[in-house]
Amino acid sequence: xxxxxxxxxxxxxxxxxxxxxxxxxxxxxxxxxxxxxxxxxxxxxxxxxxxxxxxxxxxxxxxxxxxxxxxxxxxxxxxxxxxxxxxxxxxxxxxxxxxxxxxxxxxxxxxxxxxxxxxxxxxxxxxxxxxxxxxxxxxxxxxxxxxxxxxxxxxxxxxxxxxxxxxxxxxxxxxxxxxxxxxxxxxxxxxxxxxxxxxxxxxxxxxxxxxxxxxxxxxxxxxxxxxxxxxxxxxxxxxxxxxxxxxxxxxxxxxxxxxxxxxxxxxxxxxxxxxxxxxxxxxxxxxxxxxxxxxxxxxxxxxxxxxxxxxxxxxxxxxxxxxxxxxxxxxxxxxxxxxxxxxxxxxxxxxxxxxxxxxxxxxxxxxxxxxxxxxxxxxxxxxxxxxxxxxxxxxxxxxxxxxxxxxxxxxxxxxxxxxxxxxxxxxxxxxxxxxxxxxxxxxxxxxxxxxxxxxxxxxxxxxxxxxxxxxxxxxxxxxxxxxxxxxxxx
RNA sequence: GAGCCGCUAGCUCAGGAGGUAGAGCAUCGCCCUUUUAAGGCGAGGGCCCUGGGUUCGAAUCCCAGGCGGCUCACCA
Numbered sequence: 001x002x003x004x005x006x007x008x009x010x011x012x013x014x015x016x017x018x019x020x021x022x023x024x025x026x027x028x029x030x031x032x033x034x035x036x037x038x039x040x041x042x043x044x045x046x047x048x049x050x051x052x053x054x055x056x057x058x059x060x061x062x063x064x065x066x067x068x069x070x071x072x073x074x075x076x077x078x079x080x081x082x083x084x085x086x087x088x089x090x091x092x093x094x095x096x097x098x099x100x101x102x103x104x105x106x107x108x109x110x111x112x113x114x115x116x117x118x119x120x121x122x123x124x125x126x127x128x129x130x131x132x133x134x135x136x137x138x139x140x141x142x143x144x145x146x147x148x149x150x151x152x153x154x155x156x157x158x159x160x161x162x163x164x165x166x167x168x169x170x171x172x173x174x175x176x177x178x179x180x181x182x183x184x185x186x187x188x189x190x191x192x193x194x195x196x197x198x199x200x201x202x203x204x205x206x207x208x209x210x211x212x213x214x215x216x217x218x219x220x221x222x223x224x225x226x227x228x229x230x231x232x233x234x235x236x237x238x239x240x241x242x243x244x245x246x247x248x249x250x251x252x253x254x255x256x257x258x259x260x261x262x263x264x265x266x267x268x269x270x271x272x273x274x275x276x277x278x279x280x281x282x283x284x285x286x287x288x289x290x291x292x293x294x295x296x297x298x299x300x301x302x303x304x305x306x307x308x309x310x311x312x313x314x315x316x317x318x319x320x321x322x323x324x325x326x327x328x329x330x331x332x333x334x335x336x337x338x339x340x341x342x343x344x345x346x347x348x349x350x351x352x353x354x355x356x357x358x359x360x361x362x363x364x365x366x367x368x369x370x371x372x373x374x375x376x377x378x379x380x381x382x383x384x385x386x387x388x389x390x391x392x393x394x395x396x397x398x399x400x401x402x403x404x405x406x407x408x409x410x411x412x413x414x415x416x417x418x419x420x421x422x423x424x425x426x427x428x429x430x431x432x433x434x435x436x437x438x439x440x441x442x443x444x445x446x447x448x449x450x451x452x453x454x455x456x457x458x459x460x461x462x463x464x465x466x467x468x469x470x471x472x473x474x475x476x477x478x479x480x481x482x483x484x485x486x487x488x489x490x
Numbered sequence: 491g492a493g494c495c496g497c498u499a500g501c502u503c504a505g506g507a508g509g510u511a512g513a514g515c516a517u518c519g520c521c522c523u524u525u526u527a528a529g530g531c532g533a534g535g536g537c538c539c540u541g542g543g544u545u546c547g548a549a550u551c552c553c554a555g556g557c558g559g560c561u562c563a564c565c566a
Contacts (some may be wrong), residue, residue: 006535007500007517066526073523090523107516120524144501144515146527151501153558165501209565228566254565255491264566362565407566438565463566476559487557490539 011139014104018134021100025137030112034058036080039117040125048119058127060085061112061135063164064105066145074102075126078113082170086126087113098132108138156484169479175294176468176480180247182293183267183464186286192243192269197232199225199249205446206230206385208438210253212262225251230385230459231446233270234414237457238449245269247464258476259406259466262485270459275413276397279458280374283401283409284311287372294471302404302473305370313372315399319343321375322357325365336360348394354381369402378412384424384440386412403470411460418450 015025039058043051062080072091077084091099105111112133120126143149148165155162155169162169184194202221204211206228214223229246236244250266271278291298291309298309316324319340326336339360343353357379369375376399380388386396398412415421425447428440468480478484 010517068525068528069522070525070528071522073525075525075528077526086526088524092523120526122524122526124524124526126524141500141516146515147502149501151497151558153497154501156558207566250566252565255563257565258560260565266566410566461566466566489557 007141008139011106011137011141014106015137015139017104018101018137021097021104023101023134025134027133027135030061030133030135032059032061032112034060035083036060036062036078036085037083039085039127040083043117044125046117048123051117051119054117056117057114058117059112059114060127061110061133063138064107064109064111065142065164067105067107072099074105076105076111078111078127079164082167082174086120086124087115088118088120088126088128089132090128094129094132101132101134105134106138106141108140108142110135110138153486156478156486157489159482172468172472172474172480173482175472178294179290179468179471180265180464182290183286183462184247186289187245187269190243192245193241195233195236195241195244195246196248197226197229197236197246199251201226203441203443205440205443206232207250207252208384208440210437212251212253227252228266228461229268230461231443233268233459234454234457235446235449237270237272237414238452238454242272242455243270256485258478259469261465261477261481264477264481265464267462267464268459270414270457272455272457274458275456276376276399276411276458279411279460280313280315280399283374283411283460283462284309284313284372290467290471300471300473302470303475305404307404307470308371313374313401315374315376317377318361318375318379318395319357319377321365321369322361325368326360329364329368348379348392349381351381354379358382366402366407367405370404372401372403374399374401380424383412384428385415385421387415387417388420406466407463408466408470409460409462411458414454414457414459416450416454416456418447421450422447 018025039060043056046054060078060080062078062085064076065079065084066077068075074089076087076089078087089099089102094102112135113127113129114131115127115129118126118128143161143165149155149161155166163173188194200214200216200223202223204224204227206226207230209227211224211227214225215221216223228250229248233244233246245267246269247265247267249263251263253262254260256262271282287309288298288311291300300307322336323340327333339353339356343350343357346353348354377389377395378386378398378400380386380394380396383396383398386398389395389397396412398410400407400411401409415424425440425442429442431439432441465477465480468474469477472480474480
């Protein structure tokens with residue numbers, strides 16, 4: 001009945017044919033001694049004659065992604081990881097029994113082959129199969145060979161098909177892994193200890209964001225998925241671990257967009273005895289290293305912009321950025337000037353003015369920060385966990401890094417004065433009571449930890465998904481997350 | 491959450507002055523032992539996202555809903 005099952009029915013029929021040949025369509029083991037990529041690298045340049053003389057045997061496995069049949073022979077294109085190699089299946093060579101297996105093959109099936117390397121008449125590097133082992137049957141057809149899979153919804157929902165059909169997507173996630181690997185190596189080289197802190201927290205802290213709530217049955221209590229690991233990592237600094245980092249998921253119960261997924265990956269690291277200016281240098285070094293490792297260059301294109309990571313990067317105080325960029329871009333410079341004047345007069349403590357300036361910054365300044373820029377000296381009002389500037393306690397020793405008009409990192413000298421931290425928490429609690437669901441809750445244990453003494457410390461968070469977007473030239477965060485959040489089908 | 495756009499065969503897409511649906515690839519049958527978008531001949535395949543409405547008649551027009559994309563709002 002269901003015509004969606006038409007091709008599926010055909011494949012089930014072939015599956016039964018395999019069984020009748022004594023072949024298990026879902027096998028267990030195949031000794032792989034070669035990888036397609038290796039074979040191509042080692043022997044792919046050899047001439048027809050060289051290959052013939054060498055008589056190289058190989059044993060590979062993979063998925064059939066294309067199948068060109070003749071009467072008594074066939075060419076199968078085998079996908080092995082990121083690489084593809086052609087296999088020649090000939091009745092005379094394989095024998096009657098194995099060739100009957102060939103007849104039951106479909107695109108999508110997994111097979112193992114051992115054979116000899118050669119070149120065809122058309123000079124294609126090919127494995128001439130001597131043995132064929134059927135490994136696993138695919139009951140569903142793969143997307144079409146030229147256009148592949150383009151439907152965005154299917155690509156996200158059925159990422160497994162996307163990965164099969166679109167090699168470029170595969171490549172993005174290889175790059176993602178390399179970026180994270182490179183970060184980890186860099187940090188470990190610099191003497192950091194990798195740690196893991198709670199994802200389930202009874203008091204969600206470390207960022208201004210709405211948390212997800214979950215429930216622990218045995219404890220009979222609600223828990224929150226963390227919005228940031230910050231407060232736990234600082235407890236470790238108190239505990240005497242001078243350099244720690246964590247690469248893990250954060251969860252924020254907020255809107256979804258091309259740059260927001262409810263769960264996202266964050267690198268946070270903390271350095272005792274350092275301040276935020278040290279971290280600017282450190283960040284430049286880290287990104288230079290990443291770019292070199294992943295792209296082999298420190299300039300690259302992102303969505304039509306040419307990004308140049310050459311050091312040093314611009315450093316621009318927050319207020320100055322608003323004044324400079326705001327005056328160029330703002331449709332109403334007079335209003336902005338009066339806003340800035342009011343703010344200065346109000347002793348920089350007026351929460352409403354700060355909020356207005358913050359809005360101006362986000363709307364007008366952010367999109368203009370294309371080349372890597374450190375925006376420094378954020379108002380204390382906006383930075384409840386950051387150390388105050390000695391010269392101006394209304395501002396903090398903090399920076400955010402912007403690249404391609406987007407916030408990539410946030411860092412500051414950590415507030416280690418437990419009494420000041422208590423006051424800041426209390427201010428947050430007041431905002432929470434006034435209805436701000438994103439304001440921090442007061443974490444008594446964190447304050448207790450600070451009272452044991454935290455050395456001067458600088459800490460930073462880097463949104464890894466956004467870094468991956470940058471280095472892989474992707475416009476949407478969904479294209480750098482394997483399984484982005486979607487509503488359920490139906 | 492709001493606006494705009496999309497949803498038709500397994501995949502990629504046509505069709506949309508209203509008359510119950512087409513192509514290519516894939517599938518199935520026959521031929522074919524060096525192809526690579528293999529080829530030749532033939533065939534089958536559709537809850538046209540869902541539910542209402544208008545109409546003699548709806549894939550097509552109207553309303554509501556679902557899912558997705560983009561933009562905006564909020565955030566990293």
